Structures are given as C-alpha cells and as structure tokens.
Amino acid sequence: MSYVQPQDFVTKMIDAGEAKVFMSTRDTLIRAFMAGAILALAAAFAVTINVQTGQPLAGAILFPVGFCLLYLMGFDLLTGVFTLVPLALIDKRPGVTLGGVLRNWGLVFTGNFAGALIVALMMAITFTFGFSVEPNEVGQKIGHIGEGRTLGYAEHGAAGMLTLFIRGVLCNWMVSTGVVAAMMSTSVSGKVIGMWMPIMLFFYMGFEHSIVNMFLFPSGLMLGGNFSIMDYLIWNEIPTVIGNLVGGLSFVGLTLYVTHGRTGAKRAAPSGRIIDPAGVPAE
Secondary structure, eight states: OOBOOHHHHHHHHHHHHHHHHTSOHHHHHHHHHHHHHHHHHHHHHHHHHHHHHSOHHHHHHHTHHHHHHHHHTTOOOHHHHHHHHHHHHHTTOTTOOHHHHHHHHHHHHHHHHHHHHHHHHHHHHHHHTTTTSOOOHHHHHHHHHHHHTTHHHHTTHHHHHHHHHHHHHHHHHHHHHHHHHGGGBSSHHHHHHHHHHHHHHHHHHTOOOHHHHHHHHHHHHHTTOSOOHHHHIIIIIHHHHHHHHHHHIIIIIIHHIIIIISOOOOOBOTTSOBBOTTSOBOO
16 A cells, blocks of 8 residues: 555655645645535535435445545645644744744635535525425434534533543544544555545544534534524534634644654663564664
C-alpha cells in the first residue's frame, strides 16, 4: 500500500497545516463548503440505511464513503484543520501566526456550516415533498436524533455537558486519525483503507462530530424536531466544537508531532551502541 513512515507523514502534516494557513479566502471557503456538503450527504445516506435496514452497523460501515471522497478531492473539514493547522505554528513555520490559525478555523467553520445547511434544506425538501406533507420515516428519525442529542444531554445537567464534551473529544481523536491515516500511503486504496477504519468507529459509537451535527440538527428543526436553535447551540454544537478541538489536537496532532516530529534523544545500549526505535542498531 506504499506505506509512509511516521516521521515522514508527520512532516506532511505540518506542511499541510502551513499550506492551509496561507490559502486564499476564496479557496478556503469553497473547499470547506464542499466538505460540509459532502459529509452532510453521507450522514443522510447513513441515517437512511439505518432506518431502512434496522442495522446501525450497516450505516456506520458505509458512512465513511463521504469522508473518503471529500478528502481525496482536497476539501477541508473543521475537525481536520483543528489538528493540522496548529502544528505549523508550533513548528514555527515562517509567517504562521495565531491570527492566521484562527482565521483558517473561522473560514472553515463558516464554509462547513454553509455546505451542511444547504444539504439540510435540500434533504428536508426531499423528505417532505417541498414541505407539502409530513416528513417520511427517515425525516422523522432525523428530527428525533436532534431531540435526543440536545434535550437528552440537558436532562442530565453538568453530567450531560461533560458527556457531550467527551464524545466530541473521542470523535475527533478518531476523525483526525483518519485524516492522518490518509497520509500514511501514497496509493488511493491505501488512503481509503486508512481513513475508513477510524471513521466507521466514530460513527457507530455515536460520538459527536461538529460538521455532521451542522446537518443533523438544522434539518431536524426543519422537519419538526422538538428542540430550539439555542438547545442545538448550547447543548450540542458549541461543546462539540470545543471537544473536537481538544481531541484532535491533543490525541493526534501533538502526540504525533512530539514523538515523531521532535523525537527525544535515543538511549545508549549497554554495549555502547545506539539502538533506534525499531530495534535495529544505528550505524
């Protein structure tokens, strides 16, 4: 599968983060819009599979098709730039500033939300024949998802908020692992296999993904879900965004950067030889 060594793909991670900081506003917004739209379609696809088959695992197995497509086309999700872009700042790449990082995050958030919202409207129209009839079975399911993953957390107060945050952390731990896994191979098949596994895991486990939720909850509101915009923002989107940031940057970006990008000094073996991490004596 044309495997790329960790020290090499970590360099690719930093290079990608740097490139995103300096990308034009137009390109950043277009790529983010398309990423949000494609991921929203994949979410609608997965929910449809779950409803029609009654097998959540089937939806989870097939959901990653959207993630793989958007990544291979070079589009950007907020969850991915949370992990990659700060590495360029930490690595002190010339011209990369905190302001540049925040600018990228803001533009990608805006583009992702716009793309997901457009698809939410389109899917709501298809579920209701242009809002002329009650939502079909899939539309009703999406409305109930919105209720359970806003008011359901609110019922538990602080414990619900903590659970929501941790699910956001766990989500981007897996999603960002998928982003990085695509850099572990130079072949399309290797990239797809690498991405597929962690994305399938996050979706089946019900972790909270800020961009997927940008589709599920606005569409849920359009389809008659019994929750409000403030319920969505306070009891899902905002804590999920923060959890996604912490999960991706802490458990993927920084850990890989520290151990492979800035590897610690090797210890000397008793014989005086230097052993590399793979257990092979250094030259």
